[in-house]
Amino acid sequence: MQQEEINAQGNVSTAGHFVLLGFSDLPNLRGFLSGLFAVMYLAVLIGNSFIILIIRLDPALHRPMYFFLAIFSSLEICYVSVTLPRMLFNLWTQRRTISRVACATQLCFFLVLGATECFLLAVMSYDRYVAICNPLHYALLMNPKRCAQLAAGSWLGGIPVQIGQTWLIFSLPFCNSNQIEHFFCDIPPILKLACGDTSAHEASVYVVAMLVVAVPCILTLASYSKIISTILRLPTAKGRAKAFSTCSSHLLVVVLFFGSAAMTYFRPKSSHSAGTDKLLSLFYTIVTPMLNSMIYSLRNKDVIAALRRLFLAKNAVT
Template sequence: MKEEKPPEENLTRLMEFVLLDFVEVPHLQWFLFTLFLAIYIIILLGNSTIFLITKVDPTLQTPMYIFLGNFSFLEICYVSATLPRMLTNLWSQRRTISFVACATQMCCVLVLGATECFLLAVMAYDRYVAICKPLHYPLVMNHKFCVQLVAGSWVSGIPVQIGQTYQIFSLPFCNSNRINHFFCDIPPILKLACGDTRVNQMMVYIVAVLFVTVPFLLILVSYGKIVSTILKLPSATSRAKAFSTCSSHLIVVVLFFGSATITYLRPKSNHSAGTDKLLSLFYTILTPMFNPLIYSLRNKDVIMALRKLLCK
């Protein structure tokens, strides 16, 4: 008589997951679809506009706007890794996602998230050199170095995040195939794994410290020196101008790093599906939506470039 396979082995072979997203509020499905579609359109239009004007306007060909253009393009990629799938699920009510598609989505979100952390740190360093060492700025932030910083931000996280994704999806999944989230993120996926996941949890913390905490500390150091330099400026007008160039970036930093840090570095016992979804909405959707508003409304150069583009 053939021996029956244990349920754990059968479930490990499952070829798809189910993304529950906002299934707990069935009466709000169409409202959520309309809301997130509107947000997606705003993100695409806003960030595409900033990306375009930083490419075509001759007055915006400086390091600060090169980084801003890349950041806007990154936000488009970042939100496109999660929102189209969520919109499809809300529209069709068919929430299945294949094993490979889930792993690919997680890897893309992690790689692009790491890129955002590094790029925000690079933008803080750019402001530090501009304000604290203005005479050396053209020499330090030359075009070649800017390209290297941007390229490094984009590629640094790729090998580590591919490895982390492979490690997580190599686990046996025997609890369920229902992901209580709107995309394939690490905390809800690890909840489905059976056996000892302590090594995986430890790797999540190590990678989060490497890609979230270290860039955040570099940003804090940069802004600590920036604030110290600004406070020494003799003119109140100069101080106000210097603070205004940094405040937009600081708002984005607080929004993104605050929600990402709480998501990945808080104790496992404190994880709840509702909190995870709310925090994920901040760093995957709301930050990309606010980015164009924050940078355009508080930046005279961007407003002028936008007016010139609209006049043309």
């Protein structure tokens, strides 16, 4: 594969394309990585589609908690599809060139969907907070109209900010190289290619990360601190176990996603390395979405019960 690179005297901002190096430093593992990522992508698609289907078919799951879970599963499919198909294409064909417009588009969708996931996780924690800490008003506070508004706000809330951030990053001049040391267009490796002082852009990244990552994370943790406090005050061990089982899966997903994302976007530019960035990115772009579907299906008693009912109904028909 011919590596296309702009020399030090050139200006990549006029070249119109970048080269995603991805895993080119591991040529002997290309076949293994292709197979591994293809299996993981199928697991994300099948697992989350399965959750959506179960929730849609079982009337017992037509509740706010599972309404948000179905939206979350749909989001996970979109989120992974922004990066993984392109990565598989690059591995299979060894054609790593990506146009400037395609790179900006990928980054914008990735940021928008990532922000949506942060907001939606916070909304899901609020739903659990109301259900456990204020159960008598749950039906009133989490009525269908309110749920639709919260879901729409999660999807739309990050769009203006992330479009603006993408425009700011790609308005920079890029020098010396057009090779992105990553498997998709992400902020840290793109900023490394920029000319001159990028401290203002780094500051904007931190501000946006505070808005779309830190604030939802703080709200989520605040909700769970109240939830845990309420659970511990329940009179029976059985009641505490039942209450905690309804939110333990979501709490595990929150820790996995926010933890890996925070380590990527809250580190200064000087501390970023290609290997570490790729490892962390693999975790929150592929591994976590794959684990989420398993966590919500295998650790959720309501989903397992719905699956049993579905199979029993199918066997009864046959």
